[in-house]
Amino acid sequence: MALEAGAFRPDIPNVARMYDYMLGGKDNYPSDREAAQETFAVLGEDVVRGSVLQNREFLARAVRYLAAERGIRQFLDIGTGLPTMNSVHEVAQSVAPGSRIAYVDNDPVVLAHARDMLNCLPGTMIAGHDLRDPAAITADAGIRALLDFDQPVAVLLIAILHFIADRDDPAGIVSALMAAVPPGSCLVISHLTADHYTHADKVADVYQETAPGLHLRSRAAVEALFDGLPLLPPGELAYTGDWQPDADTPPASSPGGSAIWCGIARKA
Numbered sequence: 001m002a003l004e005a006g007a008f009r010p011d012i013p014n015v016a017r018m019y020d021y022m023l024g025g026k027d028n029y030p031s032d033r034e035a036a037q038e039t040f041a042v043l044g045e046d047v048v049r050g051s052v053l054q055n056r057e058f059l060a061r062a063v064r065y066l067a068a069e070r071g072i073r074q075f076l077d078i079g080t081g082l083p084t085m086n087s088v089h090e091v092a093q094s095v096a097p098g099s100r101i102a103y104v105d106n107d108p109v110v111l112a113h114a115r116d117m118l119n120c121l122p123g124t125m126i127a128g129h130d131l132r133d134p135a136a137i138t139a140d141a142g143i144r145a146l147l148d149f150d151q152p153v154a155v156l157l158i159a160i161l162h163f164i165a166d167r168d169d170p171a172g173i174v175s176a177l178m179a180a181v182p183p184g185s186c187l188v189i190s191h192l193t194a195d196h197y198t199h200a201d202k203v204a205d206v207y208q209e210t211a212p213g214l215h216l217r218s219r220a221a222v223e224a225l226f227d228g229l230p231l232l233p234p235g236e237l238a239y240t241g242d243w244q245p246d247a248d249t250p251p252a253s254s255p256g257g258s259a260i261w262c263g264i265a266r267k268a
């Protein structure tokens with residue numbers, strides 16, 4: 001049965017709403033804004049806002065690349081976030097109108113906004129699940145009614161795995177998801193790190209107030225999350241602003257931010 005996430009608590013900082021504020025959105029509360037501003041005090045507002053914007057731009061470039069260059073027509077986007085620019089269905093369906101997108105999140109506010117936004121939009125749906133229960137996601141009847149698990153699926157884990165603690169086995173979660181999709185499927189990951197901005201680990205202190213906390217990982221640890229799958233061009237992890245599979249892919253337009261590793265792998 002789908003999990004409808006935890007209680008709505010505007011008084012406690014929330015990772016989806018903090019991210020919304022960092023992106024310049026309006027779906028946030030004083031507790032979220034105060035916590036986000038604490039992250040600005042640690043890293044600099046330009047670095048934080050630049051990082052989240054570059055992450056969002058990476059999401060759009062990655063989906064466009066998968067749809068246009070890799071023929072992917074099905075997307076499973078886990079950790080959807082609040083509505084903002086470049087939704088996966090907008091980008092994918094602008095390339096291939098028949099693309100189907102299943103969104104998953106565990107946040108009640110995200111679920112409410114997404115249901116409102118996606119209502120009646122062809123080829124889309126959202127289900128409430130926790131990433132820590134991948135079997136529930138891949139068994140969800142609604143997701144399976146939309147996505148054909150015998151055809152390639154792009155599994156998007158964009159800016160979510162750093163909300164999964166080591167004790168919850170993020171590598172095992174990724175492995176379970178990729179075991180459920182056929183060869184030709186792709187895995188997209190972006191993940192916060194303190195490799196470049198070494199004091200980013202202090203940001204984790206700010207996130208201690210949030211339900212999942214923040215779990216920064218090194219380049220090697222992020223690479224290890226790819227389940228042994230080979231990375232597509234450029235063939236190695238890149239910072240989100242630098243990720244370009246080829247010379248025709250435009251680089252990110254936003255300034256600042258080398259705090260998020262990203263990559264795409266393909267299941268052979």
Ligand SMILES: C[S@@+](CC[C@H](N)C(=O)[O-])C[C@H]1O[C@@H](n2cnc3c(N)ncnc32)[C@H](O)[C@@H]1O
Nearest residue numbers: 016019079080081105106107130131158159163
């Ligand atoms: C930082 S936002 C990223 C949104 C979008 N993927 C992007 O990169 O722009 C993280 C999202 O993951 C969701 N999330 C965090 N932990 C989760 C979990 N264990 N299960 C499902 N969703 C989770 C949050 O509710 C939030 O919407």
